[in-house]
Structures are given as C-alpha cells and as structure tokens.
Amino acid sequence: MLDMKKVIHNGLVTTSYRSCVRLRVLSVICVLCSFLLQAQDAPELYKTASQHYKANEFEQAATAYEKILAKGYHTPEVYYNLGNSYYKLKNTGRAILNYERAHNLAPEDEDIIHNLKLAQLKTVDKLQPVPQLAIVTQWNNLLNSQSSKGWSMFAIGFVWVSLVLFAVYFLIARKGIVLFLSLFVLALSFVSVGLGFKQAHSEENSDTAILMVANVNIKSAPDANGNDIFTIHEGIKLELLDQVGGWTKIRLADGKVGWVEKNMFEKI
Numbered sequence: 001m002l003d004m005k006k007v008i009h010n011g012l013v014t015t016s017y018r019s020c021v022r023l024r025v026l027s028v029i030c031v032l033c034s035f036l037l038q039a040q041d042a043p044e045l046y047k048t049a050s051q052h053y054k055a056n057e058f059e060q061a062a063t064a065y066e067k068i069l070a071k072g073y074h075t076p077e078v079y080y081n082l083g084n085s086y087y088k089l090k091n092t093g094r095a096i097l098n099y100e101r102a103h104n105l106a107p108e109d110e111d112i113i114h115n116l117k118l119a120q121l122k123t124v125d126k127l128q129p130v131p132q133l134a135i136v137t138q139w140n141n142l143l144n145s146q147s148s149k150g151w152s153m154f155a156i157g158f159v160w161v162s163l164v165l166f167a168v169y170f171l172i173a174r175k176g177i178v179l180f181l182s183l184f185v186l187a188l189s190f191v192s193v194g195l196g197f198k199q200a201h202s203e204e205n206s207d208t209a210i211l212m213v214a215n216v217n218i219k220s221a222p223d224a225n226g227n228d229i230f231t232i233h234e235g236i237k238l239e240l241l242d243q244v245g246g247w248t249k250i251r252l253a254d255g256k257v258g259w260v261e262k263n264m265f266e267k268i
Contacts, residue, residue: 151196
C-alpha cells in the first residue's frame with residue numbers, strides 16, 4: 001500500500017520535496033545575509049563612534065563601541081577607544097576595565113599602557129603590592145608580554161625557522177651545530193605553544209576584576225551581617241579567589257582578603 005500511494009501521489013511528493021529544498025535554500029541565504037549585514041554594521045558603527053568621539057559626544061561614542069562588542073568584535077582598538085570614551089565621561093571603573101581588556105589583547109601597546117596608568121591615577125586606593133620572588137615576577141612578565149595570539153605567532157615563526165635549519169642540515173658539511181640549532185628552535189616553538197595555551201586560558205577564565213561602584217565595605221565573611229574589615233573604591237583591581245552564593249572572596253594587591261557581593265565588580 002505504501003508503494004502504491006507513493007506512485008499515485010508522486011507529483012505531490014515531488015512538489016513538497018522541492019518546496020522543502022527551496023525553503024532550506026532561502027533560510028541559508030537569509031542566515032548568510034544576516035551575517036553579511038552584521039559584518040557591514042561593525043565598520044559603520046566604528047565610523048559613527050569615531051565621529052561622536054571627535055564631536056565630544058562621549059556617551060554616544062561609548063554606546064556605539066558597546067554595540068560593536070555586542071556583535072562579537074572584541075579587538076584591542078575597540079576596547080581602547082571605549083576606555084577613552086569612559087575616561088572622558090569620568091567613569092573611572094569602566095575606563096580601567098576596558099583599558100585592562102585592551103591590554104590583555106595587546107600587552108605591548110604603549111598607548112594602552114599609558115592611558116591605563118592615567119586612569120589608575122584617578123582611583124582613590126593607592127596600594128603597595130606584596131613583594132614577589134624575582135623568578136615569579138620574571139615568569140609573569142614573560143607570560144604577559146604577549147597575548148595568546150602573539151604566542152601562537154611566535155610558535156609558527158619558530159616552526160618555520162626550524163624547518164629551514166633542517167633543510168640546511170642536509171646541504172652543508174658541518175651538520176652538528178645546525179641540527180642542534182634546529183632542535184633548539186623547535187623546542188622554543190613547543191614552549192611558545194604552551195605559553196599560548198596558558199595565556200588563552202587566562203584570557204577566557206579571568207580571575208581578576210574591576211570594582212564598578214563608588215565604594216564598598218569588604219566583609220569578613222560571605223554575609224551581609226559580617227564585620228566590615230576595610231573599604232575599597234571604584235576602579236580598584238581585585239583577584240577573585242572563591243565564591244559562596246552571591247558573595248565572592250577577593251584579594252587586593254597589598255594582600256588584604258575579604259568578601260564582596262558579586263554584583264559590585266566586573267571581570268576583566
């Protein structure tokens with residue numbers, strides 16, 4: 001019976017099938033068009049944001065840059081310009097937050113570093129960092145000297161140099177030193193890959209944040225009734241240690257530890 005029905009209604013089945021195909025094609029085209037429109041929106045928004053900034057319309061500029069980020073364009077330039085807009089609006093917390101995000105993506109950019117330091121001068125709290133072992137400081141400086149993308153570029157470069165040295169190895173008489181150099185450079189590429197993965201993990205799972213409110217009393221326990229042990233102010237950088245319910249345990253650069261409600265800060 002099933003086969004007979006297929007034969008009798010063959011035209012209808014074919015038509016339905018073709019309609020489904022057309023609908024699927026149209027849906028794919030619509031999706032592609034939406035992606036293209038989004039891609040076109042970002043440059044237009046960037047241009048609009050720049051025009052607002054030049055006209056001293058900093059609130060409108062900030063709104064436009066936020067829209068660019070909402071579309072998934074997380075670049076150091078956008079974060080940097082957004083930080084500048086908030087700096088002009090005297091919103092110290094959001095200025096520092098976006099400068100920090102820009103700095104994570106472009107650690108060597110001197111303009112970002114300069115403006116971040118300017119914004120940090122606006123903060124109330126001036127902390128003296130806890131001294132670290134020299135080797136720990138050097139390790140952190142090395143790791144943070146590049147973004148995850150930067151370390152991946154180093155890894156690719158080292159691989160190419162290693163391949164060239166391996167090629168030279170087969171063409172010259174004194175092979176020992178060339179083989180050693182090629183293996184050494186290849187090892188550097190693996191080190192760069194490892195550093196890149198570690199930095200990528202840090203970027204995706206930030207354990208640092210910026211306080212967004214004017215001031216807040218830090219508690220001795222994750223409880224609104226806990227004792228106030230010290231007060232911190234907008235723009236201060238926090239290390240996030242633990243979370244209990246709506247409370248987060250934080251540590252400051254000077255080593256002080258306490259609890260703050262999680263809606264008071266925003267992760268870098």
